[in-house]
Each structure stands twice: as structure tokens, then as C-alpha cells.
Amino acid sequence: MSDRPIRVLIAKPGLDGHDRGAKVIARALRDAGMEVVYTGLRQTAEMIVNAAVQEDVDAVGLSVLSGAHMHYFREVAALLDARGADDVLLFGGGIVPDQDLPALEELGVARVFTPGTSTHDVVAYLRETVPERRRSHEAS
């Protein structure tokens, strides 16, 4: 099972339309051989989690630059839990101050990539983390 391609949902929650980062990451992951679903703009937490479940993705990446990251990560994490999709890796990127990182970690956000991140780092992170998650999920 673990050799099927990594499937990732890249999502833009909320009202913000700044999608350069989301699109660049989506393309970089696709070019690295992953299967990438990009939600487009103005997604509610429900829409994002529905897409994650329907598409059976390994990971959901939220791109938030508007300062509303705590709100959206909290909602998406809670809904993933509620839908029994807590094995999905939740990560993100955007303008997120360091001081918010511990609270995000508590919500179950595995990793936040801040400005200046190389796309190589995101690819490497998912290649390392997703197979581990699959193994531990299949074992449990």
C-alpha cells in the first residue's frame, strides 16, 4: 500500500485571494511526483475537509497569509477529527508568527512552513512523514 503516490490537498481557506504560495507549492509537489488536488479560493473548513475525505488524501496543506490562521487551522483540525480523518497529516504555510506555533502544534498541526521555505524542504518533509503515518495507521 505504502508505495502508491502521496496524495495532497492544497487549500486556501477564507476570504484571502493571495494564491501565489499555494499554487507554487502545488506545482512543486506535482513535479515531485505527488498527486495534488488544489481547492481554489474561498474555501470553508467544511469544503476543505469534504474534499480531503472524498479525495482520500494523505495530507492537507492550508495556505493562510491573512493573520486568520488560528481560526482556520482550529476549524479544519476539529472537522478532520469529527469525520474520523485524524490520520490525515495537517500542515500549512504562510505568514504565521513564531509565537503561534506552539498553539498550532497543540491543535494537531504537524508543521508550518513560513516565508522563505524552499519547495525542496516541503517535498522532503512529505516524503518522510507520509509513509511513516501510513505505516503507523496500518499497524493500528
Next chain:
Amino acid sequence: MNQRRPSSTSGGVPDAAAADAEATADTSASPVPGPRYERWWRDTYSPLLERRGAREALFRTLSDIEVAPLYTDEHLAGWDPEERLGYPGEFPYTRGVHASGYRGKLWTMRMFAGFGTPEATNGRFKALLDAGQTGLSTAFDLPTLMGYDSDHPMSKGEVGKCGVAVSSLADMEVLFDGIDPEAVTTSMTINSPANAIWAMYLAMAQRRGADLAKVGGTIQNDILKEFIAQKEYIFPPAPSVKLVVDTFEWGPKEVPRWNVVSVSGYHIREAGSTAVQELAFTLADGIHYVRRALERGLDVDEFAPRISFFFNVHNDFFEEIAKFRAARRIWATEMRDVYGARDPRSLMLRTHAQTAGVSLTAQQPLVNMSRVAIQALAGVLGGTNSLHTDAYDEALSLPSEEAALLALRTQQVVAYETGVTNTVDPLAGSYYLEHLTDEMERQARRYFDQIDAIGGVEAAIEEGFFAREIGDASYQQQRETDSNARITVGVNAFRTESAKMPVVLVDPEVVEVQLARLTRVRGERDSAAAEGALARLRSAAVEGHNTMPAFMACAHAYCTLGEQMDVLREVYGVYEEAVAI
């Protein structure tokens, strides 16, 4: 992606088809421009290059224009300064729209500000005016930009986060409390709901006894670049452009000192475009508004003087200066020769500029001060009429007051200490700069042809042309950074552990303050007047009349922004773009 690359050899280096991300342009064969340049290349340059080699670097501008090792008069063969440059304050305005450059009047130092409640932003405005700023610029929060009141479910988590929340005239009255609308010009970064927000500002001014003939300012009101880049649109392109043309028709008559649009390349660049794309798409947008206004039967010389522009100033110093000069020349030429403008003010491209937010780094944020200073200098040497300088902490959070003040001080150093303001357009005649200016114009015109071939800007939006072009460019830039072909100091080179920066957070009470004021407004206003004004807006929209008188009535009746936009959502529908990566 490769079609963006210039195919000619006008860069002085033969078409470097082999110039992929890692190669250096200097490895190419013999040059073209002329015998003297060729002699230098053969006798002096090549032997040195063979002995020592060139640095491992991309000798290309940020827009991927090949850069030759040297520019000479031979690169400008046939170039006529009378035709290409003219004189400052005269057609084609390459050297600037003011005959006296910055000797008569410096650019307007206009810092973009807005966060949290109208009360908090009003305090920041007053502090900026006290610090010597000469105009105001308002940042609205995302709910306001998207036409939602602060208490709408979609606003949850976003109220006051990246700008100030304005849901009705009551908020506008607080926002500009104690600021004289006849004395201070105000720019408002608002697009899809621009008509409604402008009407609220004007209603506020009228209630203070101001004469609208004396009230000056700018609404961004550039919906096309929202579809192209920033994506804060509500309605489909056609009715959206109709709302813009309403302001072209109404504004010059009623508020003659107001710029009814700020055609914006800034956001196109921030979305990852090249400088050439920014130049081309912005001017194409401006021309599209002109065409639509002419179709309505408006007189070009009545509205065109109130069209203003807004460009980015990024890191590539000469390319940025060239961009401003090319923009003025293209606009003047198009307006005179294609659209029949006769009033010189219709031909003058007046522009605001902002240093490139996208160039700021979260790593070693103090280094951003250097970037901003250099970008500000480029904007000034490009002849901008107004400038915002970014604060060094903006890649981390909203700017702190100290960082915003330092950014303003940076402009003041350029203005008062560097001496670049002493003479008009001091770089004119530079072989490299004039070559770049011509090259950018040539590439921009090639984009105009492509857009026209698709059927115009609206058709190109719906077809996904702009999204594709910008997406390719931004991905290429990211790959060049990831592979270290392009260096960003502190990010992929010269890294050190950054000191932790204090971060500005928005007071969470903003939501309560906004909800309380909305409840009070809805409870205390004359509800019959409010309903009447909304009905008037609906009928203007349905029947295709100019909507501005109805927006003014709505503002005075304290209709909320969300109520007004809901009326138009029903009449016009909402737009969703096709998803593509």
C-alpha cells in the same frame, strides 16, 4: 514558459537559448550591435573572459531579459531622443509628467495603514500625519474588501486582521474623525465594493460641511487586476467593469479632484509576475477601461485625466526605473494616437508606487530596510508621483509603528539627503537604461497583441491567460531560488540565526466593537430611508443606469456595505474562477 524569453538579439548577446537557470549569458558567441562594440568584445573582453571566466550568475533581469556585459551608443543605433524621450512635462512623457520633476514638488509620501477598529486606524492616521506624511492611504480588512459586514458568517476570524473594518457610514465617520477631507487627500484600497465605500467617504465629507469640488483622493477601483492577480472580486467581469465605468462618468462631474481608478500592477507583481507582465497587463487593463468608457459615449478628455496608476518597485534597480519610463511613454502614445485624447492631462500617466512586499524576507528582517531603501530610490528615479515604503517587519505580521515610521524616514532620506531630486530624470541617456526601456516597451506591446488576439482583457481573464502567464513566471522564480541560481540574502545564502522579532497583534476586541456599532446603526437609522435607498440601488443595477447616485443615497441612509453588495450579488451574480495550478 519559454515564450516570455525575448527571441531577438537586442540584448547585445545572441539569443541565449542555452541560457537555462544555471548557465551564464557570457558564454555566448560574438556580439551584434556594431563594429566598435565588436572590437572591444574581441580584443579586450573575450581574452579576459577566457583567462578568468565569469561569475556563476544569471546575467538576466528579474523579468528574464538578457543583459549584455556592456551597453554603448551602438546599442541605441537609430534611437532618437527627441522621439523616444522628449522633455519632462511634454509628450511622450518618458522623462516625467512634471516639467520641474521633484524641484517643484516632491512625490507624495503616502503610507498604507489600517488594522483593527476604525478607532485604532484613526489613531495611526493622525500619528502618520504628525510625522510629516502628506497623504493618507487606507487598508481595509478582507470582509470589507469582499463586501461582507463584520457580523457576516464569512467574516469570522478575519475582522480587522489585515486592514480596518468598515461596514457603514458610521465606521467611516470614526475612521476620519478629526481629519479634514478638504486638506488631506485620501487613497482607499478598495475594489469590488469601491462605489459603496467611496460614497461612504464622500457622505462623511458632506456631513462635515466639505465641498466635494475640493475633496481629493483616489479609489483603487481596479477590478481587472483582481481577476488577474489578487482575486478579491465579487461579481463577474462585465458588471464589475460596468461599476467602474459608472465612477468614470459620475466622478469627474461631481468630485473633480478625485482619481476614480488606480490601475494597479502592484498586485500582479506580488502574485509572481515579471516586471514586463506587470507593465503589460496593467496598461492593458487601463486601456480596457478607456475602451469601455468610450463605448458608453463618454468624452475621453473628461475622464482620462482622473485615471491614475499604481506600480510595484522590486529589486532589479534599472529594470524598475525602465518600467516607469516605458509605462508613461506607452500610455501617452496609446491615448493620443489610438483613443484620440487631446488634453495633455489625458496623456500623462500619474502613478503611485510601493516597494515590493514579496521581496521582503522573514529571515534577518532588518535587511529588508536596505531592500526598501534601494527600491524607494528606484521608484524616485523612475519618476513616481507618490510612494509607499514597506516596513521591514511585514513578512512577519502587520507593521509595527516603529518600523512604519522608519520606512517613512527612508523616503525622507531619499528626498532630502541624496540629491537625486535636484535635476529631472537624471538617468536619461544611459545606454543600458534606454535599451531596457525600449525592450520593455517592445515586450509589453507583444503582450497587447496576444491579449487582443484572445479577444481583449475580459476574454483573456475567462480563458485563464493571465493566471497561466503569472503562474509560470512565479514558479520559474521559485525554482531559481530553490536551486540557488538566484540569491536572496538571508534565505538561500548568507544565513544566520534571526533574532526573534516582536509581532503586532490585532486587539481581539475589534469584533465586539464592530458588532456593537452595526447593531446600533441598524437600530437607530431611518429604516424606510434605508430600504428606499437599497431599492433605488437595485433598480439602477437592473435597468443599467449609473449606480453612483444610488450608492450616495445608501451611504447617507446608513445602509451597510453587506446590504448593498447583497443587492448587487442578486442582480449581477457572483463570479468563480476556474481552478488551475
